[in-house]
Amino acid sequence: MARYDFVIAGAGLVGLSAALALTRQGLKGLIFDHGLAPSAASGATQVLGLDRSPRVSAINPASVKFLTQLGVAPAFFDQAGCSVSGMTVWDGDGSGELSLPSAGYIIENHRLLNALFNALGQPSIAEALTQQFEVGIVDLQQDDETVSITLTTGETIQSGLLIGADGSASRTRDLLGIQSVAWRYDQTALVCVSETALPHQGIARQSFTPEGPLAFLPLPEPNHSVLVWSSTQAQAQLHCSEKEFAAMASVHSARPLGPVTAIGARAVFPLQQQHAIRYAKGRSVLVGDAAHSIHPLAGQGLNLGFADVVSLSQAIENLRLDQRQSLSEALRRYEAQRRPVNLRMTAATDLLKRVFDPPSPLLRLARSTGMRWLQNQTRLKQALSLAAAGHL
Amino acid sequence: MTTAENVDPIEIQKFEDMARRWWDPDSEFKPLHAINPLRMHYIAERATLAGKRVLDIGCGGGLLTEALATAEASVTGIDMGTLPLQVAKLHQHESNLEIEYLQSTAEDYAEQHPGTFDVVTCLEMLEHVPDPDSIINACGKLLKPGGDLFLSTINRNPKSYLFAIVGAEYFLRLLPRGTHDYQKFIRPSELASSLRTHQFDLQNLVGMTYNPITQHYALSGDTQVNYLMHARYEPF
Ligand SMILES: Cc1cc2nc3c(=O)[nH]c(=O)nc-3n(C[C@H](O)[C@H](O)[C@H](O)COP(=O)(O)OP(=O)(O)OC[C@H]3O[C@@H](n4cnc5c(N)ncnc54)[C@H](O)[C@@H]3O)c2cc1C
Numbered sequence: 131m132a133r134y135d136f137v138i139a140g141a142g143l144v145g146l147s148a149a150l151a152l153t154r155q156g157l158k159g160l161i162f163d164h165g166l167a168p169s170a171a172s173g174a175t176q177v178l179g180l181d182r183s184p185r186v187s188a189i190n191p192a193s194v195k196f197l198t199q200l201g202v203a204p205a206f207f208d209q210a211g212c213s214v215s216g217m218t219v220w221d222g223d224g225s226g227e228l229s230l231p232s233a234g235y236i237i238e239n240h241r242l243l244n245a246l247f248n249a250l251g252q253p254s255i256a257e258a259l260t261q262q263f264e265v266g267i268v269d270l271q272q273d274d275e276t277v278s279i280t281l282t283t284g285e286t287i288q289s290g291l292l293i294g295a296d297g298s299a300s301r302t303r304d305l306l307g308i309q310s311v312a313w314r315y316d317q318t319a320l321v322c323v324s325e326t327a328l329p330h331q332g333i334a335r336q337s338f339t340p341e342g343p344l345a346f347l348p349l350p351e352p353n354h355s356v357l358v359w360s361s362t363q364a365q366a367q368l369h370c371s372e373k374e375f376a377a378m379a380s381v382h383s384a385r386p387l388g389p390v391t392a393i394g395a396r397a398v399f400p401l402q403q404q405h406a407i408r409y410a411k412g413r414s415v416l417v418g419d420a421a422h423s424i425h426p427l428a429g430q431g432l433n434l435g436f437a438d439v440v441s442l443s444q445a446i447e448n449l450r451l452d453q454r455q456s457l458s459e460a461l462r463r464y465e466a467q468r469r470p471v472n473l474r475m476t477a478a479t480d481l482l483k484r485v486f487d488p489p490s491p492l493l494r495l496a497r498s499t500g501m502r503w504l505q506n507q508t509r510l511k512q513a514l515s516l517a518a519a520g521h522l
Numbered sequence: 523m524t525t526a527e528n529v530d531p532i533e534i535q536k537f538e539d540m541a542r543r544w545w546d547p548d549s550e551f552k553p554l555h556a557i558n559p560l561r562m563h564y565i566a567e568r569a570t571l572a573g574k575r576v577l578d579i580g581c582g583g584g585l586l587t588e589a590l591a592t593a594e595a596s597v598t599g600i601d602m603g604t605l606p607l608q609v610a611k612l613h614q615h616e617s618n619l620e621i622e623y624l625q626s627t628a629e630d631y632a633e634q635h636p637g638t639f640d641v642v643t644c645l646e647m648l649e650h651v652p653d654p655d656s657i658i659n660a661c662g663k664l665l666k667p668g669g670d671l672f673l674s675t676i677n678r679n680p681k682s683y684l685f686a687i688v689g690a691e692y693f694l695r696l697l698p699r700g701t702h703d704y705q706k707f708i709r710p711s712e713l714a715s716s717l718r719t720h721q722f723d724l725q726n727l728v729g730m731t732y733n734p735i736t737q738h739y740a741l742s743g744d745t746q747v748n749y750l751m752h753a754r755y756e757p758f
Contacts, residue, residue, distance in 0.1 A: 156742075
């Protein structure tokens with residue numbers, strides 16, 4: 131029976147980064163995913179312009195640093211992504227505007243995925259890590275020394291550590307019997323690539339529209355952005371004509387970016403916030419969206435997942451320093467470090483969403499006054515941009 | 523330097539304080555218990571022990587010394603710490619093994635017993651003495667021509683500093699503070715050159731690394747922190 135130091139369920143961005151971090155510590159492991167192998171999945175790597183994939187993430191400086199340490203070339207970020215110099219948030223009716231300095235990149239998820247797979251291809255790492263695709267988890271059992279994991283192939287494998295990185299619908303979390311608290315929103319995220327009349331100048335923009343927050347995330351092409359509309363009207367917006375949709379979006383884009391002149395294919399994602407009541411159990415642990423998923427409005431979900439992996443891998447590294455501590459103690463230490471921070475970010479995002487959500491006139495007034503007030507609060511603005519940069 | 527000076531009295535005192543907990547595998551000596559089977563296996567694979575004369579320099583509480591005796595070697599253990607030697611002798615009563623324990627420096631003992639031993643071991647000790655080269659010289663004197671020498675110590679680089687000093691000693695007081703002194707850490711190249719000077723042939727160099735998940739040590743190519751060396755005394 132195969133035995134590994136660690137097994138990771140889920141080869142998403144967070145799971146792959148965990149695999150890299152741990153193999154770089156000299157550990158041997160297995161990562162599996164129920165999806166297709168990357169070569170089969172990423173046929174669309176070089177697509178540019180409006181037809182590119184609209185799944186993008188805002189990567190803050192802390193995440194850039196972490197990914198660079200994992201072996202992603204520093205030049206990758208400028209080549210593959212759009213460097214972001216600022217963030218502007220405004221009220222749909224133009225009554226309040228807030229600008230924050232910002233740093234980091236907007237990068238397409240599949241490019242980031244490719245970069246991580248490339249880093250995993252280095253001989254010393256490829257040797258230490260087994261990858262399996264179209265494989266899911268069926269069952270798990272754990273005692274003081276070992277986690278036994280049964281896969282959909284019927285095979286049972288043994289590991290010293292199991293990491294659940296299988297996203298917000300985590301099967302690992304269910305098998306561990308870890309409860310999670312979920313909030314559903316009445317909004318759905320509609321995403322597509324858009325072209326605007328004016329260039330984005332490397333600024334990420336977000337408008338609070340009556341349907342819900344609408345973000346324009348800059349892409350490498352000066353007039354292309356990914357449009358993310360967390361909207362109560364997503365179904366209608368999905369099924370109307372491109373022209374009609376462009377007209378709806380142009381109402382909000384007009385002032386900074388000019389009208390939306392063209393769009394790519396539209397896709398929708400359900401929105402919810404969710405938080406596991408614990409991250410660690412015995413020799414098993416949750417990271418990324420398996421532990422917490424948050425509203426995309428703050429663009430922080432992936433950043434939190436990477437920060438989880440930084441903390442987890444440090445907790446394991448510390449076991450070399452303190453050899454009397456057990457692995458489960460280290461995992462609890464990771465949980466104690468990350469859960470409060472992730473909860474705070476979740477709560478802040480939820481609050482932001484609620485404040486900007488209901489179109490009641492009184493709240494609108496408070497909101498625009500509030501934004502003007504905030505615009506003048508240098509220290510608060512600094513705190514906000516620090517939080518966005520991952521220094522929360 | 524005269525032989526009597528190659529002992530740091532403060533170092534001896536530090537070891538006496540911890541000697542009582544030596545044989546407790548859950549004490550701060552846990553790492554020593556964890557690496558003992560590994561280094562013993564390394565030695566037994568590379569040298570014949572049964573019926574041979576073996577000297578364990580810096581034997582401490584006798585962890586390795588007893589393992590050597592169990593492998594049917596005729597073993598002498600020397601150390602300068604009074605308390606660790608008492609611990610070793612006390613434990614010897616329990617285990618009923620035939621071992622000679624003596625309080626002596628390697629240099630003095632070499633003057634009295636030149637060319638006596640088939641195997642000399644000096645593990646986790648060189649990083650505690652002011653002049654490791656003088657110990658290597660003594661090891662040469664003690665060995666018969668063709669005899670085997672086993673050494674282990676801590677490399678000197680930022681990583682070993684972190685693990686050995688910050689980690690083991692300060693991080694959660696695994697070993698009492700000040701057990702190790704960074705300047706005394708020795709690079710494998712420095713040790714190899716000292717061995718050559720004293721007519722040894724380097725046979726093998728291997729790293730010892732800790733797996734934090736299985737919580738076991740293993741031999742590996744990574745000599746960045748702890749390493750073991752095997753050399754043969756070839757005076758002609
Ligand atoms: C519309 C939208 C916009 C977003 N924008 C941003 C942003 O700008 N910035 C940001 O930081 N974050 C953003 N996020 C959040 C971000 O996408 C997620 O936080 C991040 O992708 C989570 O990564 P993960 O690896 O934890 O999970 P996932 O990416 O969900 O990966 C999970 C992996 O596990 C696999 N899997 C699932 N179940 C199983 C199973 N049973 N067995 C085996 N494998 C399994 C899946 O195939 C998948 O590969 C956004 C999210 C949405 C929905």
